[in-house]
Amino acid sequence: VIGNEAVFTTERREPEPGLLGMDLLRLALERATDRHGAVSTIVDLLERHGQGGSCSRAHPSFTYDNSYLIADRDGAVVLETAGRRWATEEVTGPGRSISNGLTIAGFAEAHAQRVRSTVAACAVRRARTQPLAEAATSVADLFGALRDHGPTPSPTWSKVNGALAGPCAHAGGLVTATQTTASWVADLRGDPLHWATATAAPCTSTFKPVRVEAPAPRPGDDRATDRFDPEVGWWRHEALHRLAGRDHAAAVARFAAERDLLEARWLAEPPATGDAFDEAERH
Known part of the structure; x- marks a missing residue:
């Protein structure tokens, strides 16, 4: 399992585009069989081809380097890059948490771009996610960690970068309008089972069981674009998410208990992926 995050470094951009972080992640998943093989794959491609290129459809000049949290059944490793x-x-x-910033001692001091890392709220968010990760003893605890908004139950907003105080980010801010667009928990114990929202804002979403060996595409998802479409599940939920944003505390209070009970039942007896998505839509 590999998660990657944007990191901002002092390395100069190369004149020609290289591989994006998501390219490297996908190639590692395709070619490697464990965390060490994934590191070797990414490092080999990185050294040969470099990284970089357009990382935003809305802002084509936006680019960044990447950090990776790579896990298998036997352990996990952090890989951080700068050029x-x-x-x-x-x-x-x-x-372990990475949260949009370089964290490996020595490497971070040598390569971190401090202004952009500060705007990305790496240190603020990691101060929340690291202890939550260390304290987690169950999959449900990890759901809760990903729903964290920082020091308050509901999002706290900054005029500069919106609600980046915790991993459950809600769009806003003058400099960056970052939003959590989906959340994922991987349980690699025994028969591996993954839990994904497939929707933005985990605080307003449910984590559904997903089986890599049994894909369950949802009707309409193949037509998803950056425009609202009521036939696409992500966009149907986004309408709820934006409505909830008008009074987050009141909205979550209305459905959090039902959401948690639904997830507890699924955790005890995981349903088929399609059935879980259908039930979540009905709720």
Whole structure:
């Protein structure tokens, strides 16, 4: 399992585009069989081809480097990059968070672009996610960690970068309008099972069981664009999410208990993926 985050570094951009972080992630998943193989795959491609290119449809000149949290059944490793440079660190504690910033001692001090990392709220958010990850003892705890808004139950807003105080980000801000567009928890114990929202804002979403070996495409998802479409599940939920944003505390209070009960039932006896998505829509 690989998660990647944008990081902002002092490395100069190369004149020709390289591979994007998502390219490297997908190639590692395709070619590697464990975390060490994934690191080797990414590092080899990074050193040969570099990284970079347009990372935003709305802002084609926007680009960044990447950090990766790579896990298999036996452990996890952090891989951080700056241009073609890289560093790794095995995860030795009960949890690890990366949160849009370089975190490996020595490498971070040498390569972090501090202004952009500050705007991305890396340190603020990681101060929340690291202890939540370390304290988690169940899949449900990880659901809760991804729903965290920072020091308050509902989002706190900054005029500069919106609601980036916690991992459950809601769009807003003058400099960046970052929003959590989907959330994923991977349980690699025993028979692996993944839990995905497939919708924005995990606080207003349910985590549904997903099986990699049994894809369950949803009707209409193949036609999804950046425009609202009531035939697309992500956009149907986004209408609810934006309505809830008018009074987040009141909205979540109305459905949080039902959401949590539904997830508890699914965790105890995971349904087929399609059935879970259908039931979530009915709720």
